[in-house]
Amino acid sequence: MRKSDAPTLVDVAQEADVSLKTASRVLNNSKNVSEEKAQRVRKAIARLGYRPNELARGLKAQRSATIGMIVPNLSDPFTANAVHGLQEVARANGYMVILASSGGDPDVERSEIQTLVGRQIDGLVIAPADGRRDTFSDIIPEGVHVVTFDELIRNVKVDSVTVTNRRSAQEATNHLLGHGLRKIVAIGARAYLYTCKERVAGYEASMKAASLAPRVCLVKHESLLTAEWLAEEVFRNQKPDAILTLNWVCTMLTLRGLRQLKKTAGRDIPLFSFDDFDLADMLTPALSVVHQPAEMLGREAARLLFERLSGKGGSCRAIVLPTELIIRQSCGCHRDRTD
Amino acid sequence: MRKSDAPTLVDVAQEADVSLKTASRVLNNSKNVSEEKAQRVRKAIARLGYRPNELARGLKAQRSATIGMIVPNLSDPFTANAVHGLQEVARANGYMVILASSGGDPDVERSEIQTLVGRQIDGLVIAPADGRRDTFSDIIPEGVHVVTFDELIRNVKVDSVTVTNRRSAQEATNHLLGHGLRKIVAIGARAYLYTCKERVAGYEASMKAASLAPRVCLVKHESLLTAEWLAEEVFRNQKPDAILTLNWVCTMLTLRGLRQLKKTAGRDIPLFSFDDFDLADMLTPALSVVHQPAEMLGREAARLLFERLSGKGGSCRAIVLPTELIIRQSCGCHRDRTD
DNA sequence: CTGAAAGCGCTAACAA
DNA sequence: TTGTTAGCGCTTTCAG
Numbered sequence: 246m247r248k249s250d251a252p253t254l255v256d257v258a259q260e261a262d263v264s265l266k267t268a269s270r271v272l273n274n275s276k277n278v279s280e281e282k283a284q285r286v287r288k289a290i291a292r293l294g295y296r297p298n299e300l301a302r303g304l305k306a307q308r309s310a311t312i313g314m315i316v317p318n319l320s321d322p323f324t325a326n327a328v329h330g331l332q333e334v335a336r337a338n339g340y341m342v343i344l345a346s347s348g349g350d351p352d353v354e355r356s357e358i359q360t361l362v363g364r365q366i367d368g369l370v371i372a373p374a375d376g377r378r379d380t381f382s383d384i385i386p387e388g389v390h391v392v393t394f395d396e397l398i399r400n401v402k403v404d405s406v407t408v409t410n411r412r413s414a415q416e417a418t419n420h421l422l423g424h425g426l427r428k429i430v431a432i433g434a435r436a437y438l439y440t441c442k443e444r445v446a447g448y449e450a451s452m453k454a455a456s457l458a459p460r461v462c463l464v465k466h467e468s469l470l471t472a473e474w475l476a477e478e479v480f481r482n483q484k485p486d487a488i489l490t491l492n493w494v495c496t497m498l499t500l501r502g503l504r505q506l507k508k509t510a511g512r513d514i515p516l517f518s519f520d521d522f523d524l525a526d527m528l529t530p531a532l533s534v535v536h537q538p539a540e541m542l543g544r545e546a547a548r549l550l551f552e553r554l555s556g557k558g559g560s561c562r563a564i565v566l567p568t569e570l571i572i573r574q575s576c577g578c579h580r581d582r583t584d
Numbered sequence: 585m586r587k588s589d590a591p592t593l594v595d596v597a598q599e600a601d602v603s604l605k606t607a608s609r610v611l612n613n614s615k616n617v618s619e620e621k622a623q624r625v626r627k628a629i630a631r632l633g634y635r636p637n638e639l640a641r642g643l644k645a646q647r648s649a650t651i652g653m654i655v656p657n658l659s660d661p662f663t664a665n666a667v668h669g670l671q672e673v674a675r676a677n678g679y680m681v682i683l684a685s686s687g688g689d690p691d692v693e694r695s696e697i698q699t700l701v702g703r704q705i706d707g708l709v710i711a712p713a714d715g716r717r718d719t720f721s722d723i724i725p726e727g728v729h730v731v732t733f734d735e736l737i738r739n740v741k742v743d744s745v746t747v748t749n750r751r752s753a754q755e756a757t758n759h760l761l762g763h764g765l766r767k768i769v770a771i772g773a774r775a776y777l778y779t780c781k782e783r784v785a786g787y788e789a790s791m792k793a794a795s796l797a798p799r800v801c802l803v804k805h806e807s808l809l810t811a812e813w814l815a816e817e818v819f820r821n822q823k824p825d826a827i828l829t830l831n832w833v834c835t836m837l838t839l840r841g842l843r844q845l846k847k848t849a850g851r852d853i854p855l856f857s858f859d860d861f862d863l864a865d866m867l868t869p870a871l872s873v874v875h876q877p878a879e880m881l882g883r884e885a886a887r888l889l890f891e892r893l894s895g896k897g898g899s900c901r902a903i904v905l906p907t908e909l910i911i912r913q914s915c916g917c918h919r920d921r922t923d
Numbered sequence: 924c925t926g927a928a929a930g931c932g933c934t935a936a937c938a939a
Numbered sequence: 940t941t942g943t944t945a946g947c948g949c950t951t952t953c954a955g
Contacts, residue, residue: 250726253931254933263941265933265943266941266943267940267941269934273934277941278940279940282940296698296702297702299704299933300639300643300648300703301931302932302934303933303947304639304640304933304934304949305935306947319665320664322664325658325659325664326658332683332685333685341699341700341703342682342683343680343683344671344681344682363637364639365637365639386590387589497862522862522863527839527840528863528866529867594948602926604927605925605951608950621924637947637949638949640931640947643932643933645931645949646931
């Protein structure tokens with residue numbers, strides 16, 4: 246079928262009346278080919294509409310010119326943008342990217358990695374589903390470089406790209422504190438995630454520095470973050486002065502939940518949120534957020550990977566990108582300004 | 585490097601003390617292998633941590649168990665969700681998906697397709713950058729099945745998955761008309777896109793049915809949709825009563841532009857928008873939108889593709905999925921309800 | 924039931 | 940500068 250119509254390099258060589266190797270040389274623009282034969286080959290290639298079979302090439306060269314990326318959830322705009330950035334750089338380097346989602350499940354993640362490895366990917370960018378321990382290094386062959394993305398894995402030495410989670414959380418909390426807010430509650434999910442832990446740590450540091458008792462309300466899984474949960478866990482006993490949400494999904498759900506409770510985020514209770522998103526500035530009041538450079542994160546991850554792929558050695562590198570506090574109104578400020 | 589540590593099927597066969605072919609048989613659970621040898625092979629596989637090389641397998645079998653997807657812009661939530669849906673189905677079928685973005689540029693699109701084809705993809709799902717004419721069939725080998733996604737291509741017979749663009753636009757317009765709004769203007773971009781044309785057609789049909797003059801304001805490219813453009817093109821001469829935005833990006837930009845002009849969408853001027861997105865319901869007033877089943881679109885595209893891949897013939901099919909009018913407040917309604 | 928041998932399309936030693 | 944000859948890791952006739 247495909248076979249029938251796809252010319253191979255042998256066909257090209259025949260058509261150009263040269264040897265297979267000469268054709269191959271032209272294809273890879275190696276030196277040592279007379280211009281005349283090169284011409285003939287190029288013409289033959291054009292005439293036949295020949296396209297090299299990358300599978301065959303990869304089989305021989307032990308590489309696929311493909312990298313894998315595993316993310317927990319592609320629907321999260323943060324992730325989508327990061328993928329976009331990664332892909333751009335990959336394309337510029339002549340690589341393609343195979344995308345896989347783990348849904349935040351380490352088992353799925355593991356199985357996806359195995360599939361990817363079977364596809365002979367040359368590198369892997371992964372946002373680990375669980376950073377508490379190494380759940381996959383054992384199935385990654387030597388020679389396949391790994392970059393972790395957005396998360397770190399305990400006790401594992403691989404290149405990584407993250408943001409200043411702790412400091413951002415601290416700054417956001419400080420900002421809230423600066424408004425005279427005292428009973429600030431942090432809302433997040435999946436306590437075991439690196440990002441969650443770091444952000445909680447930053448929040449707690451800030452609270453403690455102000456001699457205040459931190460209050461951290463975490464759900465095991467995002468699906469548990471409902472209006473009922475908010476009413477029960479956050480509002481029941483001690484009414485908070487302000488809320489800090491620790492990631493995009495939690496922000497969404499908190500916003501929705503609050504509305505069900507007839508409260509408006511930012512008006513009835515000040516709110517600062519992790520992760521910026523389109524139209525966060527169009528809400529009323531406009532949401533104050535920690536903006537993460539998602540696309541840049543993706544690009545940096547790719548950059549690290551391609552440096553390794555091009556043979557660069559050295560100890561592993563941890564890139565930490567700065568976030569940006571975008572102060573709008575939901576924190577209690579009344580004019581737009583950017584810190 | 586990788587080579588050194590990766591056991592091959594030959595190693596497995598040796599370890600199990602059977603022939604290569606027997607090992608291969610076990611790997612593909614073919615019949616005709618004595619249970620005893622099968623056991624030996626399976627043990628050897630486990631012991632060695634053997635993983636089949638899909639590249640080699642694909643080379644032989646003329647397939648890669650990989651499909652390609654080309655989208656204009658991954659950052660669009662509609663697209664991200666569709667990719668997610670596609671990927672899920674692909675995974676369930678043992679396929680992986682290579683993602684590429686065209687940025688809406690047919691040349692980039694073409695070059696990405698060529699790369700994908702070189703990678704021996706078994707199928708391609710594509711949201712064409714330009715549906716006015718066929719810009720790529722010539723480079724797709726027979727045997728690689730194509731499904732177009734969100735768009736149709738003039739005069740090309742391939743499977744497709746789209747939504748009821750025309751009818752949705754018509755219904756949205758009718759709804760606005762039902763509020764007594766008369767001077768409704770449609771705002772969109774890239775007149776040549778199938779989705780744009782269809783939506784415009786639906787809008788116009790609705791206006792004409794009401795004996796009203798349609799007014800369509802289109803920008804060549806989204807980047808041109810600024811507050812200045814709105815002031816000049818939409819508001820200068822004839823003040824519209826209401827706005828219908830024709831896709832997600834245009835909705836974003838119109839919302840922002842309006843604010844710059846000190847107008848609030850839905851309050852100062854009723855607005856109905858194409859494409860739902862997270863928090864559209866949290867805006868004030870909440871946005872009335874045409875909701876597209878993005879993830880389902882992705883899933884259906886995958887389904888069509890896999891039907892073809894599993895040998896199903898027949899003439900090409902055009903799946904058209906219904907959208908849902910989600911009536912919130914920006915259209916002029918004052919209570920949430922869903923049509 | 925099993926195995927030897929011939930490739931899939933390409934690249935790379937090694938000669939000529 | 941060229942071409943011949945082996946494979947990469949796997950599947951698959953086709954004999955045993």
